[in-house]
Amino acid sequence: MHDTPDLADRHDAVCVIGAGGSGLAALKNLREQGFSVDCYERETSVGGAWNWRHDRSPVAAGTHLVTSRPLTEFPDFPMPDDWPDYPHHSRFLAYLERYADHFGLRDSIWFGTEVVAVTPVGDGRWDVTTRGTGGGDERIQRYAAVVVATGHLWSPKPWDVDVSGYRGQVLHASACKDPAQLRGRKVLVVGGGNTGCDLAVAAAPQADTVWHSTRRGYWYAPAYVFGRPADQIAALLQRWRLPLRVRQWIYARTVRLTTGDGSRFGLPAPDHRPYESHPVVNSQLVLHVGQGRISPMPDVVRCSGTTVEFADGRRVDPDLVVLATGYLPRFDFLAPELLDADADGKPDLHLHAFARRHPTLAVVGLVQADGGLLPVxxxxxxxxxxxxxxxxxxxxxxxxxxxxxxxxPLRSWVRQRMVPSSRHWFEVSFVSYLRALEGLLERLERA
Incomplete structure (x- = not known):
């Protein structure tokens, strides 16, 4: 039985958990408002999900941003003008490292330290229990507030298909880092989001055979429209306050004129209107399907022996199944009721950020926007x-x-009519959400 660790009171200091992009932003802006801050990061360097050397990073060797540079950079720390529109992940990590150095953030970060418990102790204060990731004793410190910035793309969502009787190899997308892992293999990629499409495209020139299983059809948006990054055009239409129906028509028309009708190549037609699912930015998928390098397949219903069976009765024999089935948020150090989480684990937070019953508990970066995360x-x-x-x-x-x-009103910052899926729990309209934050900041200034 271990002795109870001594308590160290940090008085008015704030605890930030995580030193990825969101945690660095929280650390920097809290310090600018005069707070002392301790930031705890379980890894040994900054970058979070974008540091692909970290065990929990979902980033693969060929990953690029799917949102363009102007909509992804911090408002007060722009990326270099000579960088490409969609930088490679290594450049983006370098950008986060430069941000940390420019604002002198590293001296407030405790690297190699994980948070194991966050407990309310009354009067809005919190006891935060930490320990080194390499072992050692636990330590408790008391803080005036806690900001969680651990991200939500690191805990793989379980697949709802039983693979206990399947003899092939099964990997989650987060473990598929290098295209060399796919070379010469018969690969089945499961999942139709950006990660699943990127993996199928990466496998196409490497693998002997590639099947791509999706539960529904998607709108495959081009990266560029009229010579400009597509997300910039979409943001412009939102700023003009065009009605959703008009923007949906423009989106559908643009996809038809650029990417084309994927059903001609065997891709399933979308079962939803544009903007009712998170956008998939990948026109290369249609190209590889058209070239016969990728075979579109419906949902998987069972795996047994060496065979995978699909909803339409077709069967294939892959030797590698890669699951791009998404992620679920995990806050193991917080009791679910502190975030008003439901039975499925979905937190209920105002603006996806503020705990409703605990004014000194907040989460930064728990959003899925049709624009970059860092401005949000x-x-x-x-x-x-x-x-x-x-x-x-x-x-x-x-x-x-x-x-x-x-x-x-919830509709002022949440995207409406989304396809029911945990993938869309935190979906927001980039422009509308930033307007909602602007409204909150104006109220705070007038108070």
């Missing part, structure tokens, strides 16, 4: 920092802002 994480963390500052300086005014925010 930046403005989220600015809002969190200013909210905590107001709560410290004037609890009554902070309570008034909280009351006003509780009346904000």
């Amino acid at each position: 994480a930046h403005w989220q963390s600015v809002a969190v920092a200013r909210w905590l500052r107001l709560r410290r300086e004037s609890p009554d005014r902070a309570a008034a802002v909280q009351q006003q925010e509780s009346t904000r």
Whole structure:
């Protein structure tokens, strides 16, 4: 039986958990608002999911951004002008490292330290239990607030097909880092999101055979429209406040004129309208299907022996199944009720950021936007920092802002009519969500 660790009171300091892009933004903006901050990172360097050397990183060797540079960079730290529109992951990691160095963030980060428990102790304060990832004693420190920035793309979503009787190799996409793993193999890729499509495209020139199984049809958007990155055109249409139906028509028309009708090549037709599922940016998939390098397949119903059977009765014999079935959020150090999580584990947070019953608990980066994450994480963390500052300086005014925010309609920041799936739990419209954060910041300034 271990002795209870000694408690160290950090008084008005804030604890940030994670030193990926969202955690770095939280650390930087909290310090700019005058807070002392301790940031805990289980790995030995910054970058989070974008540091592919980390065990939990989902990034593969050929991964590039699927959102363009201007919509992905921090507002106060632009990427170099001579970088490509869609940088390689290695450049993006270098960008995060430069951000950390430019703002002098590393001296506030405890590397190789994981958080094992976060417990409320009354009056909005929290006991945070940590330990070294290499072992050692646990340590408890008390903080005025906690900001969680651990990301939600590191805990693989279990596949709903039993593979216990299957004799081939099964890998999750996060373990498929190098195209060399696919060379000369008969590969089945399961999953139709950006990761699944990227893996199928990466396998096409390497593997002997590639099958790509999707549960539904998707809109495969081109990376460029009229010579500009497609996400910039989409954001422009949102800023013009065009009605959703009009934007859906423009999107569908653009896909038909560029990528084309995928059903001609055997791809299933989309079972939803544009913007009702997270966009898939991959026009190369259709090319490889058209060349016969990738065979589209429906949903998998069973795996047995060396055979995989599909919903239409077809059977194939892959020797490698790669699961691009997505991820689920995990906050093992928090009791689910602190985030008002439902039975499936989905947190219920205001603006996907603020715990509804715990004003000093926030999550940064828990969004899936049709634009880059870093601008969202930046403005989220600015809002969190200013909210905590107001709560410290004037609890009554902070309570008034909280009351006003509780009346904000959900439709003002959540994308409507999404395909029911855990993939869309945190889906937001990039432009509308930033407008919602702007409204919160204006209320905080007026308070």
